[in-house]
Amino acid sequence: xxxxxxxxxxxxxxxxxxxxxxxxxxxxxxxxxxxxxxxxxxxxxxxxxxxxxxxxxxxxxxxxxxxxxxxxxxxxxxxxxxxxxxxxxxxxxxxxxxxxxxxxxxxxxxxxxxxxxxxxxxxxxxxxxxxxxxxxxxxxxxxxxxxxxxxxxxxxxxxxxxxxxxxxxxxxxxxxxxxxxxxxxxxxxxxxxxxxxxxxxxxxxxxxxxxxxxxxxxxxxxxxxxxxxxxxxxxxxxxxxxxx
Numbered sequence: 001x002x003x004x005x006x007x008x009x010x011x012x013x014x015x016x017x018x019x020x021x022x023x024x025x026x027x028x029x030x031x032x033x034x035x036x037x038x039x040x041x042x043x044x045x046x047x048x049x050x051x052x053x054x055x056x057x058x059x060x061x062x063x064x065x066x067x068x069x070x071x072x073x074x075x076x077x078x079x080x081x082x083x084x085x086x087x088x089x090x091x092x093x094x095x096x097x098x099x100x101x102x103x104x105x106x107x108x109x110x111x112x113x114x115x116x117x118x119x120x121x122x123x124x125x126x127x128x129x130x131x132x133x134x135x136x137x138x139x140x141x142x143x144x145x146x147x148x149x150x151x152x153x154x155x156x157x158x159x160x161x162x163x164x165x166x167x168x169x170x171x172x173x174x175x176x177x178x179x180x181x182x183x184x185x186x187x188x189x190x191x192x193x194x195x196x197x198x199x200x201x202x203x204x205x206x207x208x209x210x211x212x213x214x215x216x217x218x219x220x221x222x223x224x225x226x227x228x229x230x231x232x233x234x235x236x237x238x239x240x241x242x243x244x
Contacts, residue, residue: 005049005066005067005068006067006068006098006242007049007068007069007242008049008051008066008067008068008069009040009045009049009050009051009068009069009071009243010051010053010059010062010066010068010069010070010071011033011036011037011050011051011052011053011071011073012028012053012059012070012071012072012073012107013028013030013033013052013053013054013073014026014027014028014053014054014055014056014059014080014083015027015028015030015055016055016056016079016080016082016083017079025075025076025078025079026075026076026079027075027076027079027080027082027083027084027106028072028073028074028075028080028106028107029073029074029075029076032073032074032075032104032105032213032216033052033073035073035213035215035216035217036071036073036104036215037050037052038217039215039234040243043235043238043244045243045244056083056084056087059084059087059091060087060090063090063091063094063099064090067098067099068099068100069099069100069101069102069241069242069243070091070094070095070099070100070101070102071102071103071104071107071243072101072102072103072104072106072107072110073104073105073107074104074105074106074107074170074172074213075105075106075107076106077106077109077110077115077128077129077144078128078129080106080107080110081110081129081133081134084110085133088134088135091135092135092136092137092202094205095137095202095203095205095207096202096203096204096205097203097204097205098203098204098205099205100205100206100207100208100241100242101135101137101202101205101206101207101208101241102208102209102210102237102238102241102243103207103208103209103210104209104210104213104215105170105172105173105210105211105213107209108142108172108173108175108197108209108210108211109129109134109142109144109173109209110134110135111134111135111136111137111138111207111209112134112135112136112137112138112140112141112142112175112209113130113131113134113136113138113139113140113141114127114129114130114131114134114141114142115127115128115129115130115134115141115142115143115144115173116128116141116142116143116144117143117144117145118145128144137200137202137205137207138178138181138198138200138202138207138209139178139180139181140175140176140177140178140181140198141175141176142173142174142175142176142209142211143173143174143175143176143194144171144172144173145171145173145174154166154167154168154169154218154219154220155167155169155172155187155188155189155190155196155212156187156188156189157185157186157187157188157196157212158185158186158188158193159184159185159229159233159236160183160184160185163229164188164226164229165222165226165227165229165230165233166218166222166226166230167185167196167212167213167214167230167233168212168213168214168216168217168218168219169211169212169213170213172196172210172211172212172213173211174187174190174194174195174196174211175194175195175196175197175198175209175211176194176195177195180200180201181198181199181200182198182199182200183195183196183197183198184196184197184198184199184208184210184236184237185197185210185212185233195211196210196211196212197209197210197211197212197237199240199241206240206241206242208237208240208241210237214230214231214233214234214237215234218230
């Protein structure tokens with residue numbers, strides 16, 4: 001009997017929407033799914049390697065029968081938590097046994113130990129989700145900013161080689177530091193330069209989470225040299241998790 005392919009890419013694309021206050025926001029945004037698919041095609045990834053999981057039941061079956069790389073794009077973290085409630089133990093078990101996990105934006109938040117933010121009315125600290133709602137694949141906190149008066153679509157980021165580039169951001173999280181978790185990118189224009197993307201392991205699986213979107217087409221064209229840094233960074237992240 002043949003063994004399952006470890007380099008198969010499973011792209012989660014659930015349109016699930018929760019009840020108030022998340023009834024307007026899907027667990028995974030279709031634009032984020034489309035952008036990942038476009039980048040995979042541009043990078044020459046064999047289409048047969050990419051499988052789109054349409055909902056949680058697709059994910060259930062896949063985790064039990066297959067092996068590969070689970071990619072959860074951006075969306076709405078609260079809807080994602082509700083969508084995958086009751087399935088977190090299976091996801092953790094699969095990663096511990098060798099699945100790799102790549103989470104972007106809300107998909108990255110979902111892999112953390114806790115998610116915090118701030119009230120948009122008062123600015124007071126707010127715990128949005130904890131280890132009961134999240135995967136806890138990495139022992140870190142995702143801090144999602146309120147930015148009431150800011151609508152920037154890009155963030156200035158340093159990669160691990162300290163080369164600066166702009167990257168689509170849309171208020172993605174900052175990630176805390178922790179032993180065994182390594183920073184791959186840092187917000188250059190935020191005090192103390194918090195982590196914008198990190199990596200670690202959970203059992204036999206590799207885990208990468210990102211608050212930025214190097215896979216997204218920039219809203220405004222970047223200078224060629226700077227955009228090449230973004231693309232090179234994206235390729236590096238995909239390579240480390242086994243996508244390319």
